[in-house]
Amino acid sequence: MSPQGRIGRPPKVNREQVVAAAADILANDGPLKFSMRTLAARLDISAMGIYHYFDSKNDLLGAVLEHQSWNTPIPDLPDDPRERLIALPLAVIEHLERHPWVIDVLSADEIIDAYSAWSFDEFLQTTDELGIPEEDSLQLLLGLWRIVIGEVTVRTNTAMRDSRPNSSPWYTREIPQHVLDRPRLLRTLTQLDPSLDGYDIRKTLVAYLSGQLGEKFTG
Incomplete structure (x- = not known):
C-alpha cells in the first residue's frame, strides 16, 4: 500500500x-510542430503526465504565455490621440506576428499577454482623453481586438503557405465553378494581388474608427 497522502x-x-x-518547442520549432504528443516525447513522459497539470492544450498555452518573457520594444506613440488609436493596434499586430502560436490561446480564452495589456491600457487612456464614454470605449476595443486577431491569423497562414514549395493562393489556380458562375466576384478575384502588399490594414483601422466615432481619421 502507498504511504498515506500519496497514490x-x-x-x-x-x-x-x-x-x-x-515554451522551448514553440520558440524554436514553431507552432506547427507543437503538440501534446511532441511535448510528452520531449519530456519522456506520457501525454497523461501533462494532463496531470493542465486540463487542456489551451490551459498549457496560457501558462506558457505567462511564463514567456516578451522582448517586443514599446514604440513611441503619436501625440495626437486619434493617431494613437490607430498606432496601438498596429503595434499589437506586429508583436503577435512574432509569436503566432499565441493567437490560439488569446482568441480561445480572451486573455491577453503583457504587451497586449500595455496596448489596451494605453488605448483606454486615449479614449478617456477624447471623452469617449466607457461603454463605447469597450466596444471600440473589442472590435479592434477582433480585427487584430484576424489580421495576425491571415498573415501567419499566408507565411506558412508561402513556405511550402510551389504554393499559391487558390484563386491563382483552378477557380471553382461556383466562383465562375459569379462574374462580379470573379472580376475582383482576378485583380487581387496574391501578396500581403495588396492589402493595407491601416486603411481598415481608419475606416473602422471613423465609422464608429463619426469622426474623420487620417488615412
Missing part, C-alpha cells in the same frame, strides 16, 4: 518543467 509513483517532471519545455 502511485511521483511524477517524473514538475509543472514548471512542462511549461519550460513547451
